Amino acid sequence: MDIKNKVAIVTGGASGLGRATAEVLAQQGAKVAIFDLNDERGQQAVAEIGADKAAFFAVDVTSDQSVEQAVDAVVNHFGGVHLCVNCAGICPAARTLSRDGEPMPLSGFSTAININLVGSFNVARVAAAAMANNEPSGEAGERGVIINTASVAAYEGQIGQTAYAASKGGIVGLTLPMARDLAPLGIRVMAIAPGIMGTPMIKAMPEKVQDALVANIQFPKRLGLPAEDFAGLVVHIAENAYLNGETIRLDGGIRMGPK
Template sequence: MSTTSSAVISGGASGLGEATARRLSADGWHVTILDRDGDRARSLAGELNGAAIELDVTDADAVDAAVAAVVADGHTVRLAVSCAGIGPPERLLSKRGPHKTESFAAILHVNLFGTFNVLRAAAVAMAENEPDEHGQRGVIVNTASIAAYDGQIGQIAYAASKGGIVGMTLPAARDLADKFIRVVTIAPGLFKTPLLASLPQAAQDALGASVPNPARLGDPAEYAALVAHIESNVMLNGEVIRLDGALRMAPR
């Protein structure tokens, strides 16, 4: 890996994205954190001697400009990881009435369109790279969820958005094969992200106990370790990898 090789991580200021930024920085990558929480992103980037760009991943022009700025700053973008996402629950039909179309669209815009925006911008940058020793120009890692397969009650929008990411994976890999750019998606189960970490310990323990083995919440560092492996293993392409301890979620 060249000393100027850079990893771009959306949603990189917290949770899975933060763990990924820390792991890649420790492995010698220059990391650029894209996040709407600019203060947190800048603080982490300063700690990791990286860069931070405050943006909303639903803004395609902003994402294009951010990735282009990384290249203009002298870095070669060889890895892009999409971790930005939201998922407030809402049932298709409840006592409050039908699911709001606005909230459905908002979740799809952040999770699915945001992932597409990073995928698209990263591909543009990577296509200009010189092939590495494996003949590859870069790898793009998307984040879906096991909700794409096992969506629970109240997750219709979230499951749809993550299912869209799963569905993009193979055609994206095929589209970019002649550019020697790989595309892989991780579908995490229950991980100790800020959302779950904010729950009472008893609730966290109960959720962890639902995982067959190991019977605990996933550590974001384990997600980051898989990102690092995907980057190094050039035969991983066009695949969705469940990272869930064999969990299959119940309806609720």
């Protein structure tokens, strides 16, 4: 898919990996719809990217009504939807049993699954319905591309990551069947499983903590770059029509042991 003049939805687009992705897609000539709950950051992102290239929509990804209304608004504003990148998510930390032997509150587990997994599916399903109305384009006759964000935790979740790892494992698990569902329509589905990315949250950690994280990375010995590495892979996936139904680890060869 040629990204230029296409319309991309980026959830969690007001910060972190989503913000980097929104910026890079706009630089590549796409029109970007930023879905986020943080109005202040969303408006700031639009101001910095450019109102001619981006628009902000306050969206709760766990709400079917919120997402359906927002996607309709994107179609009305930009004329369609061609790319959907789901970056919205949370990363809670809690053990199954606390040090005092208390079970993790079920609400904590449910919230992670609802935002990270159900939220991603919610946006993907509605975006796919909009994509299905597009005219086929390119040599492959594509109508759209959906890219969900998993994590290396889907494969090697750490202590305290039961909810997070389960939610990201769900992203990995739905990738191929969703790709099969949407293949007859010319819509591809991929997932990216990032390792330790240098988002503002990670960069705010003490340097010794960052160094400890980097020590587990094989090569290159650095944190992942949100724009160059993550968003760059989003662009490549969008442009490479033969990538479909797969999760790509983006992690510098890291394999996380129990900690």
